Amino acid sequence: xxxxxGYSADREEASAAQVRxxxxxxxEKGIITSGTVDKVLGYFxxxxxxxxxxxxxxxxxxxxxxxELVVRDTPAAVAQLDxxxxxxxxxxxxxxxxxxxxxxxxVVICTLCSCxxxxxxxxxxxxxxxxxxxxxxAREPRVVLAELGVPIPDDTEVRVWDSxxxxxxxxxxxxxxxxxxxxxxxxxALVTTESMMGVALAGAxx
Amino acid sequence: MKLQHHLGGLEGLDxxxxxxxxxxxxxxxxRIFGIHAAMMGLSASLRDAVPGYDMDAVPTAFATTxxxxxxxxxxxxxxxxxxxQYRYYEKWLGGITGYFVEQGYITQEELDAAIARYRAAELxxxxxxxxxxxxxxxxxxGDTPRRGPAxxxxxxxxxxxxxxxxxxxxTRLPGYLxxxxxxxxRVFEGNYAYFCSTGPDGLGDPVPVYIVRxxxxxxxxxxxxxxxxxxxxxxxxxxxxxx
Numbered sequence: 001x002x003x004x005x006g007y008s009a010d011r012e013e014a015s016a017a018q019v020r021x022x023x024x025x026x027x028e029k030g031i032i033t034s035g036t037v038d039k040v041l042g043y044f045x046x047x048x049x050x051x052x053x054x055x056x057x058x059x060x061x062x063x064x065x066x067x068e069l070v071v072r073d074t075p076a077a078v079a080q081l082d083x084x085x086x087x088x089x090x091x092x093x094x095x096x097x098x099x100x101x102x103x104x105x106x107v108v109i110c111t112l113c114s115c116x117x118x119x120x121x122x123x124x125x126x127x128x129x130x131x132x133x134x135x136x137x138a139r140e141p142r143v144v145l146a147e148l149g150v151p152i153p154d155d156t157e158v159r160v161w162d163s164x165x166x167x168x169x170x171x172x173x174x175x176x177x178x179x180x181x182x183x184x185x186x187x188x189a190l191v192t193t194e195s196m197m198g199v200a201l202a203g204a205x206x
Numbered sequence: 207m208k209l210q211h212h213l214g215g216l217e218g219l220d221x222x223x224x225x226x227x228x229x230x231x232x233x234x235x236x237r238i239f240g241i242h243a244a245m246m247g248l249s250a251s252l253r254d255a256v257p258g259y260d261m262d263a264v265p266t267a268f269a270t271t272x273x274x275x276x277x278x279x280x281x282x283x284x285x286x287x288x289x290x291q292y293r294y295y296e297k298w299l300g301g302i303t304g305y306f307v308e309q310g311y312i313t314q315e316e317l318d319a320a321i322a323r324y325r326a327a328e329l330x331x332x333x334x335x336x337x338x339x340x341x342x343x344x345x346x347x348g349d350t351p352r353r354g355p356a357x358x359x360x361x362x363x364x365x366x367x368x369x370x371x372x373x374x375x376x377t378r379l380p381g382y383l384x385x386x387x388x389x390x391x392r393v394f395e396g397n398y399a400y401f402c403s404t405g406p407d408g409l410g411d412p413v414p415v416y417i418v419r420x421x422x423x424x425x426x427x428x429x430x431x432x433x434x435x436x437x438x439x440x441x442x443x444x445x446x447x448x449x
Binding site: 029040086113133141 | 210211213214215216217219221222223224225226227228229231232233234236237238239240241243244245246248265266267268274278281287289290291293294296299302303306311312316317320321323324325327329331332333334335337338341342344345346347348349350351352377378379380382394398415419425426429430431432433434435436437438439440441442
């Protein structure tokens with residue numbers, strides 16, 4: 001959308017200076033400490049990352065009982081795995097998964113804001129927060145998916161999930177063909193954040 | 207009526223999508239995210255949270271409430287052109303800065319002086335482990351809105367008509383669903399509160415929440431895409447009635 005708008009030449013520099021001043025004032029005023037922001041960022045860089053989602057997906061691909069449980073009672077399934085403490089923490093209080101499979105392709109969106117399952121996938125990428133994506137994916141998900149390199153066969157049902165309530169949704173993508181002999185680590189490498197929100201297929205390089 | 211409440215399905219945005227996979231596209235964006243997360247972890251509203259946070263033991267000067275509802279209200283209050291103009295974290299920076307000024311934590315003059323001062327200066331040094339521990343505790347434990355057993359008025363399979371409550375400064379009802387009929391797909395266990403009262407919009411007190419299935423033709427009429435599938439929304443009972 002940036003082509004439609006004019007911006008001041010110092011757009012980023014001004015924002016950087018403003019946020020630095022704000023952080024400094026909040027430290028001076030005793031609201032946060034000089035380490036608070038770095039500690040928050042460290043938590044999301046080291047523990048709450050898409051690696052957690054990849055492990056959940058690989059388990060679902062390799063354990064039919066888990067695959068059934070993860071869509072029926074997502075928090076219980078996630079709690080079975082050896083993941084960082086905090087999977088039911090901020091923006092993971094009520095995780096909910098839907099599974100892709102033959103004839104079904106799910107896409108998760110948030111048309112009102114940017115609700116995202118932080119503990120499973122980390123923080124949302126920009127495409128998910130883009131008002132253009134949010135508006136178009138609700139009404140024409142097939143067109144959007146094709147544009148993103150994911151053509152969906154006519155006889156596959158596309159289901160859109162708008163995260164307007166308390167749940168934080170993610171997708172168990174379909175396991176790619178030809179991956180039978182792969183190790184868990186090899187399988188995990190096929191899973192991206194985009195595939196776990198339904199705008200990519202697992203194993204696709206894009 | 208606010209454009210931000212009616213983004214879903216908005217027509218005319220046919221430009222190619224910006225498939226930007228990064229979470230942050232500028233280093234400064236990380237700082238405003240961290241400040242927001244800290245505010246949520248230090249929010250006075252956590253005194254009433256289910257996990258039972260001991261906020262009296264946290265020596266922060268932050269004494270007011272900051273939740274997703276506050277951040278969302280700010281975004282929903284924006285000029286709709288500005289909402290499209292500014293990047294995600296630019297909106298956060300504007301909303302959060304405005305909050306600290308409005309709540310009297312800082313003045314605009316202090317901010318202007320600090321912007322000049324900290325272009326070169328190091329950030330102030332101040333350690334207070336109990337503040338950082340509370341923020342991390344919040345991130346790990348969260349703030350569930352679930353309150354008490356479910357008291358649903360509708361059952362799986364029931365048809366429901368989405369209400370059209372008066373426009374308000376904040377809603378969790380996507381505009382494109384207003385006035386449309388769907389069918390209950392799932393009834394959640396438990397009732398769910400919202401961070402604050404949304405006034406005439408109707409959220410706040412614990413209510414049942416449903417997944418409602420909508421057929422695409424019901425929502426989009428003549429602009430429905432070929433081979434369209436269903437759309438599922440998670441809706442508070444407040445927003446639903448019998449057709």
